[in-house]
Amino acid sequence: MKKEIFIHIGTHKTGTTSIQRTLSKNLNLLRKESVKYIDLYNFEEAQKIMMLEHHDKSIAENLKSFIDSRIEDDINKYIICCEYLSGNPKSLYSNVSQVAHVLYEGLSSFDVKKIFAVLRHQEQFVQSIYTQYLHQGEDIDIQSFLDKDQLSHIKWCNFLEAYESVFGSENIRPIPYDTKILGQSNLINYFGNFSDIEVLKHLKLETHNQGYNKNAAEIAKACNPYLNNAESKVLRTLMQKHLSRSVFSKYELLSKEEETFLKGYFKADNEKLFKSYFHDFDIDNFTELKAQDFSSRESKDKSYVEVIVLLTKELSNMKPAKEEPKHPKLSYRLKSKVNKWIKTVLGSS
Template sequence: MTKTIYLHVGPHKTGTTVIQKACLDNTDVLDKHGVSFPSLYFTPIGHHDLVNTVRRRAISDEDLATLASGHEKALLSSENFIHFSAQDWKYLSERLAQFEVKIIYAWRRSSLKMYSMWQESVKHGGTTPFHAFFYQDLIRPGESKSLMQTLNLDAMAAAFGKDNIHILDFDALSESKMLVSEFFNLLGVDGTQIDISGQSQGFRNESMDPVTTEVLRCLNSLSVKAGYPQNSKTREVFSALQPTLDAEMEQAKSLMENDVDTFEVGDYFVDRATEHALKSKFMTNLVHYKAQKRTKNIKVANQDWLLKPQAYQLISAMHEKIMKNY
């Protein structure tokens, strides 16, 4: 019987970390259902090394032999798979030709995930303000892979076949608290047996409040100006020091008190346009699709707070503390 490889491609901010941790916490359940979560290409907490391996065109015969061994199904999961080009997908399909390949993609309404994606960039060293972060996407939504998600799905379908793509309605499944169980059901695993009670232990990718996000963005800017690489190091040190920064964070909150804007997102033109495009091409691939107007409020600190003399002094003093522990 041909072995099946499931490629969980995320994308970012669609519960990928929760699902990956559920795989690690429930290997016994996966084993019982004949599904492996391989160590090959694995770096905490997903199969992120496969990305560079594909880009280097370096999937070896030994790698394929490892994937072919063991259970009749294997799951490879990384939200970074979403950054593959059409040529990357073609190469991957050619190297995995001996397997049946299924793709699992979680679709989240475009504007509902925009804030989360920006915040994720800040966590990894980003310095761009919210409104600038998506400027190019919003002026050309039809060319944006972040917003017009069919662009990525078309490339996957060309490589592996449209019928081999499963698209989870992230928003509907999150509302019903069925995202994790439905994901595992697609693998042939009884989702009701998956225990996620340990999700509070170890690695969690939690959202940040608007004040913390803005403070971190400013700290990232100072790190970049000081010549440090743009990565997550500033956040890691900042997070470790947060218990000692209560007074500074209270001051930042006070300084931003009148400079936090609220926006309602979820029913923009780009949401309706991209949802229409998805349904037109991939309606039969959608899992638990629920047509419903979904909106939420997001809060973003505007940069006017930086005009206050105390603001730069505060951020500079906090950055000095961070540099001493960098």
């Protein structure tokens, strides 16, 4: 029986988490259609693939062993969905070629190997990756993603050509992460059409892992240097629940000059992208997104008051350690400090 595998490689911040969770929830439905989802996050060297700096034969061999151990005689179609396979987002996928080669070698047991990639406008992509690192609690500057040497790696035509050179152009299917396209059909439906897996053509997709709005990004940028991993997770949960941005709203973390520079830098490549790869979609460029309004004083005041209330509630639910005496005024003092500090973060007086 011919073995086929369909790999969703991301890119990052384009709904990959939602697809992974949907696939995991529907394993039985997939099996009825002789389809199996292989969760690459169970491969202990998965993150090493994302971070590859040169070809690593041992990782390729270990990947092959991991995937081969999941193959079953009565299953002929397989799915992998993992944004690690786009490469290292911190270097803007400068290592995509190394990742593609290692992945190809790891899939040598399959007769058919096809790649599915979701691409968004680079000006928004850069900002989404920056907020992802803020989510993770890192102290990072957005300027680190604006270096021209690095930006060349997310000229999407170059990115796709790196995969085409390994898998063949006929086996690569990119789609635009665009409100006009994904307003008509969700990502997993497109993936279902790509893989010809009937159950995926009709599944609904829930939204997960929402990004920060502008005020949340400012708060996280100021907080992260002072928080440990556990504390960063608490902050992330609060920000995503109460200060998130809608899925197709515009990131506004760059200056107007930086935004204009990025749009100009990628203009020619994106025109080529739509002519060469997206010609079967009913758009000829990425749709201009609308921003949510977080710039007013009223909005900022609302944001920091909201955060103070949420943090105070978290503090009130915390039990003091056994070895420490109780301090009845602790919550009040911390609330006052947090109040003053968040006002400073958001530029309020």
